[in-house]
Amino acid sequence: MQNTYLSTWQFSCMLFLTLLGNAISLAPAGGAGRDAWIAHLLGSLVGLFLIYAMLRIQKAFPGESIVKISEICLGKWVGKIFSLMFILLLFYAVALYLFDLCILLRTIFPFLTDFVLRPLLILTAAYGIYKGTTVVGRLSELAVPVILLFIFASFAIISSAANLNFLQPVLSDWRKLAGGAINAAGWPYARIAVMVFFLPFVTDLKEKSHLIYIWYYIGVIIFLTRAILILAVIGPEYVLLARFPLYAAIRSVALADFQRVELFFTLLWLVSGFIIVLVNYFAIILALKDSLNLPRIRPIILPVGLFLVVISLFMYTSDIEYFPIQSRIASYLYLLGNLFYLTIILAALKLGRQTQHKTGDVSPFYHK
């Protein structure tokens, strides 16, 4: 496949959009009530650790995929089993992202059916994957200014209706805060672990890795501001009741004689929701290629796409069934799966280094 390189800048843009993804329209850590914004701050530490782990692992094995690295560090079969679990989590994530995005799009365009929307989204993503990593990186680079513009515009609009009394009292229940922080850590922050599949394509990682941390914290600040503003506009109870709180907050604002202001923001939901589907779908393709030792990714793009469409339609047929259950389970699954996979590889890498240091064995894989 051609176009298989990324700059750190493009990678950071992809990470930023993956972080925002569907979480910008939903309510991560909403269960923490008035302290949701503090829960975001605490939960973001997990994402920080995951970025550190991804970079450490990649610097030890430049250009190697995480599937191969896990086989080197953990042994062939154990590595394969852990990678398989991680791939299954990716399939689950894409099914959920597709469902969420389609529900949101159908809220705005009620006459479009899932049988049209899901294949359309997956076929568009498949086209991006056919074009290669560089094109996906450029797409993210182009999407970031648009996304930022719409996010700031939405914040400016809803801030006019903000009532900061909704945020009082602060830190009234530490348990709720801790639970909210765990939820936020799992989703959206632990979901950035998917970016580990794109690190081998980054050419200037050594010199510019700080950009990744900067863009990650820009994302965290956006979530923090969003959590404060939404709480201040619609209150902690309605945050939990609303299916898409930011959408609900924008809808509640009257702007002179304009009606349906929220429709301006369709592009924001569509682009951020689409990029996260694209990134996760691409990661599945890369992971399958490496774990099955396939010479090319092209032949599996469409079969995996069809499987994703069918399985997402098969798993959930109604939002009434999906929303109350998934919002409770998904973040714990994401947290456990992503944290466990990268932490165990990092631990194996460090233990391997210590053993190597003691025995004096010089493995060709441990570069640094």
Next chain:
Amino acid sequence: MLSLMIIFILLFSIIEGPGLVKRKEEKEIAVVAFLFLVSLTYGMDFVLQLHLMPNPKSLIYNLLPVAEQISAFFNLMQ
């Protein structure tokens, strides 16, 4: 559902089919055939409402009691 499965298979046959047959990569062909077979089986199960295939969500639902206990311990609003 049927038409979307046909569209995907047709697209695949046009874009990748000739190259795949020409290269005779057995592993690639096996993986592609397996993925299509699983998708078609799930698709037909969905269309005909047979409910024969296991639903992956039932695996995830097994975790619901644990998730609810964690939420209850942390007093999370639901």
